[in-house]
Amino acid sequence: VQLVESGGGSVQAGGSLRLTCVAPEDILGNYCMGWFRRAPGKEREGVAAIDAGGGNTYYAASVKGRFTISQDNPKNTVYLQMNSLKPEDTGMYICAAEPRLRGYCDTYLPYTSWGQGTQVTVS
Numbered sequence: 774v775q776l777v778e779s780g781g782g783s784v785q786a787g788g789s790l791r792l793t794c795v796a797p798e799d800i801l802g803n804y805c806m807g808w809f810r811r812a813p814g815k816e817r818e819g820v821a822a823i824d825a826g827g828g829n830t831y832y833a834a835s836v837k838g839r840f841t842i843s844q845d846n847p848k849n850t851v852y853l854q855m856n857s858l859k860p861e862d863t864g865m866y867i868c869a870a871e872p873r874l875r876g877y878c879d880t881y882l883p884y885t886s887w888g889q890g891t892q893v894t895v896s
Contacts, residue, residue: 819880
């Protein structure tokens with residue numbers, strides 16, 4: 774599954790960005806979609822996930838209340854709206870996909886499809 778992210782950039786603390794992940798046609802209804810980030814010197818961190826078939830959303834504690842994950846299935850797209858950004862949100866944000874085999878999606882699944890990432894820098 775090929776995933777293509779966009780929407781990263783540089784923003785001041787307190788600002789907002791919306792990341793976009795475009796997936797192949799017609800997969801979202803059967804997949805869990807996740808957003809992860811990797812900061813320099815740190816391990817990859819799961820940020821948010823969504824059951825793109827219309828089920829649950831999941832957020833890491835560090836972003837809950839500031840980030841929103843959503844999907845637009847006709848556009849085969851998953852979004853990550855990031856508000857009230859902090860310098861510690863800086864990192865490469867990567868989209869991932871995994872077939873939904875159970876009734877819940879989170880960032881702890883063994884995601885097997887990954888995008889190239891889009892850089893977010895908050896100063």
